[in-house]
């Protein structure tokens with residue numbers, strides 16, 4: 001049976017986040033990189049904002065694709081969804097990768113910040129969300145690499161106002177899933193940029209060892225956008241995890 005790898009993108013992006021990672025995944029692995037509902041070409045769910053709904057939808061996707069268990073890798077928001085999937089659909093998980101992500105819930109300040117952003121996006125449109133991210137997602141604001149910033153801008157635009165606001169509220173409502181990571185009984189890989197200004201590397205170094213079979217791929221020069229800033233290092237971390245899951 002072929003190993004399956006489910007790649008879940010972050011906010012406010014879409015499947016294109018993984019474009020430079022997918023060709024570097026070990027041959028013979030079946031890779032799924034869907035647009036998460038509300039992003040790219042996928043419609044916003046008709047239900048109240050909830051990452052659990054998205055996790056359930058990803059388990060249904062595996063069923064539709066006749067995949068029993070998959071290695072699930074989520075970048076940032078995708079990692080929050082992967083942890084919800086690990087909690088609710090443990091039997092579907094062969095391994096877990098948190099890419100530039102974390103198991104913690106939002107602080108009160110972070111939650112307020114998301115709700116302020118929802119109001120701004122309702123007033124000014126989705127480009128406000130893209131513009132807010134560009135300044136902080138890369139290791140350093142790098143004006144000379146417009147192709148990198150374009151993925152942030154076009155991701156926000158393709159999600160649109162409703163997709164952005166739904167996801168912001170869903171992330172604000174998520175619970176702490178530290179215990180999911182601490183009790184994980186499949187191999188896990190934390191893949192993280194040493195210069196991440198959204199989730200500091202010091203945090204990642206701590207939770208990376210929580211799972212009984214947890215490892216850390218630290219990408220010293222990358223910021224939060226590891227799949228864009230260093231796709232080869234991200235693919236290498238994923239391939240290491242896939243080998244441990246085989």
Ligand code: MLT
Nearest residue numbers: 010011075076077078198
């Ligand atoms: C992401 O990259 O998905 C976001 O930074 C996640 C978040 O806002 O917590």
